[in-house]
Amino acid sequence: MAETKTPEKKTDWLVPTAVVLGGAGIAAGLYFYMKKPQGVDPGDTIRARFAFDYLGPGGSYILLVRFGTYRVILGIDGFDPVGGLDRFTRAVNLLGPDSYQFDLICLIPAGTSAGTYDAEGSILSPDMELGQDWITRHFTKQAINVRKE
Numbered sequence: 001m002a003e004t005k006t007p008e009k010k011t012d013w014l015v016p017t018a019v020v021l022g023g024a025g026i027a028a029g030l031y032f033y034m035k036k037p038q039g040v041d042p043g044d045t046i047r048a049r050f051a052f053d054y055l056g057p058g059g060s061y062i063l064l065v066r067f068g069t070y071r072v073i074l075g076i077d078g079f080d081p082v083g084g085l086d087r088f089t090r091a092v093n094l095l096g097p098d099s100y101q102f103d104l105i106c107l108i109p110a111g112t113s114a115g116t117y118d119a120e121g122s123i124l125s126p127d128m129e130l131g132q133d134w135i136t137r138h139f140t141k142q143a144i145n146v147r148k149e
Helices: 014-034
Strands: 045-054 059-073 076-081 088-094 098-107 115-124 136-146
Touching (some): 045 059, 045 136, 059 098, 088 098
Antiparallel strands (some): 059 088
16 A cells, blocks of 8 residues: 655744845844045044154144144145144153154044045244144144044
């Protein structure tokens, strides 16, 4: 006599798979929608780090950090600072020729326009005019990104 097999019930995985994948897609979409872009907000403080090699005599000097746009025109370095982001200073003592690194806390003013800014760091003697004279200066392209308020 022939044996009859009872048919096995097959599980339908289509609906549970669609629900899980749909939920994961919605969660990923919300994550990317709500995620803030990289950068700082107006009103935040940042730490600007200025590292440089100095070959002159020791003494008291001024570290100046400014944010704006760095350009090279006809082989000459130019820097256009942004108002409100152009006067971060700190008194520093240099002992003589050496490699130095200083940190400076900078407050990004409320109302700063969104965008990416370059940075200029320079060392001046106390009798030099800020932004016009320097002993040494260095530029960093795309130093900070300010987000929209």
